[in-house]
Amino acid sequence: xxxxxxxxRPSVCRSCGAIIGAGQTACAVCNAxxxxxxxxxxxxxxxxxxxxxxxxxAVLGRPYxxxxxxxxxxxxxxxLMWHSSGMSFGALGGFSGEVLVAYGxxxxxxxxxxxxxxxxxxxxxxxxNLLHIVVNMYSLWMVGxxxxxxxxxxxxxxxxVLTGIAGVLASYLTVVRxxxxxxxxxxxxxxxxxxxxxxxxxxxxxxxxxxxxxxKFRKELPEGFKRAFGTGLLPxxxxxxxxxxxxxxxIDNAAHLGGLVSGAALALLVSYRxxxxxxxxxxxxxxxxxxxxxxxxxxxxxxxxxxxDQGLVNQVIEQPQQAPTxxxxxxxxxxxTMNDGQEVLQNALHGDAAEVDGVVAKLEGSSPPxxxxxxxxxxLVILLKDAKGIATPPSPKPKDAxxxxxxxxxxxxxxKAEYDQWLKTKA
Numbered sequence: 001x002x003x004x005x006x007x008x009r010p011s012v013c014r015s016c017g018a019i020i021g022a023g024q025t026a027c028a029v030c031n032a033x034x035x036x037x038x039x040x041x042x043x044x045x046x047x048x049x050x051x052x053x054x055x056x057x058a059v060l061g062r063p064y065x066x067x068x069x070x071x072x073x074x075x076x077x078x079x080l081m082w083h084s085s086g087m088s089f090g091a092l093g094g095f096s097g098e099v100l101v102a103y104g105x106x107x108x109x110x111x112x113x114x115x116x117x118x119x120x121x122x123x124x125x126x127x128x129n130l131l132h133i134v135v136n137m138y139s140l141w142m143v144g145x146x147x148x149x150x151x152x153x154x155x156x157x158x159x160x161v162l163t164g165i166a167g168v169l170a171s172y173l174t175v176v177r178x179x180x181x182x183x184x185x186x187x188x189x190x191x192x193x194x195x196x197x198x199x200x201x202x203x204x205x206x207x208x209x210x211x212x213x214x215x216k217f218r219k220e221l222p223e224g225f226k227r228a229f230g231t232g233l234l235p236x237x238x239x240x241x242x243x244x245x246x247x248x249x250x251i252d253n254a255a256h257l258g259g260l261v262s263g264a265a266l267a268l269l270v271s272y273r274x275x276x277x278x279x280x281x282x283x284x285x286x287x288x289x290x291x292x293x294x295x296x297x298x299x300x301x302x303x304x305x306x307x308x309d310q311g312l313v314n315q316v317i318e319q320p321q322q323a324p325t326x327x328x329x330x331x332x333x334x335x336x337t338m339n340d341g342q343e344v345l346q347n348a349l350h351g352d353a354a355e356v357d358g359v360v361a362k363l364e365g366s367s368p369p370x371x372x373x374x375x376x377x378x379x380l381v382i383l384l385k386d387a388k389g390i391a392t393p394p395s396p397k398p399k400d401a402x403x404x405x406x407x408x409x410x411x412x413x414x415x416k417a418e419y420d421q422w423l424k425t426k427a
Contacts, residue, residue, distance in 0.1 A: 167201015
């Protein structure tokens with residue numbers, strides 16, 4: 001029968017394999033010291049700590065210059081917007097729609113009707129108010145350096161621009177007509193074409209990258225990094241989506257989800273730069289980085305070229321001091337033109353579209369007193385043109401015939417309710 005040590009289990013020498021008896025502290029054959037369970041655990045923990053330290057030094061020692069560059073760029077655009085708003089402290093609580101659109105916020109009407117494609121790019125550098133930019137830039141400062149250090153600056157720039165565009169595209173696609181079946185899901189879909197801006201789509205994209213990264217490479221990451229990435233980010237994602245749910249109508253959740261999904265997809269396809277590893281596709285990624293930065297630069301050049309074309313911006317920013325009498329007169333003239341447009345629309349819905357072109361020209365030449373009025377005017381023009389397209393001379397119709405004007409009448413009813421609310425508030 002074998003002798004056992006104090007633990008009640010046979011102990012074997014780690015050097016020669018001989019049995020070590022109870023009470024012995026060293027091997028009788030080779031004189032190697034006995035390794036206790038506690039010492040073995042401490043040794044393993046030390047090994048883990050060394051691996052974590054090696055990985056952390058290799059990754060965290062990399063530069064994150066483009067995270068800082070994007071931070072500066074966002075604050076620079078914000079300062080320009082504040083300057084255009086008169087540098088008043090009240091403007092820090094929320095810029096006007098005119099200023100947001102002038103600096104590149106996403107607006108479906110501008111993309112669809114005026115083909116301003118650059119509004120898919122510029123919104124990720126435009127913010128609504130001071131709180132908006134502070135929250136987003138703090139988030140970028142927390143998340144951006146990790147992505148840039150893990151993947152390198154070239155990949156990071158490509159990730160930021162692509163996921164930002166994906167977020168804007170998701171916002172663009174989820175603007176639906178009032179009465180659409182999708183309008184019953186306000187968490188994602190919107191019935192009003194309002195300016196949308198912010199870097200949160202791109203930030204959610206970076207979170208998506210780190211989430212998939214932590215899951216994809218969980219077997220080779222040190223313990224500390226496993227807790228920071230992957231499933232460790234689930235509470236952050238869930239909490240932010242819940243905040244978006246509570247703020248539906250103000251927060252563009254479609255942009256957040258678009259960025260998150262696109263970032264996760266990129267992390268699935270792209271490998272990260274392991275410590276001490278050189279990428280075989282460095283030139284390709286550098287070319288994509290240059291392409292992404294060029295796209296951003298060209299988009300803001302287009303914004304600068306069209307800045308003076310923003311009629312409302314010229315009114316509000318360049319001519320802030322306008323006589324109250326002139327403002328009242330302009331308001332009454334605008335309301336009269338809108339009333340004329342509604343009267344002609346009613347006639348067109350009954351088959352008489354003779355005056356549509358004339359009133360459309362009057363509407364397009366009018367001067368709306370604010371951004372919401374401009375959007376209502378543009379929508380009325382669209383309704384008039386649609387009514388002209390379906391207007392036909394009155395004629396008997398079969399009982400089962402489908403009236404093509406039903407949809408248009410429903411859209412006008414929705415528009416009318418919004419216009420009356422604006423008119424009541426403005427008056």
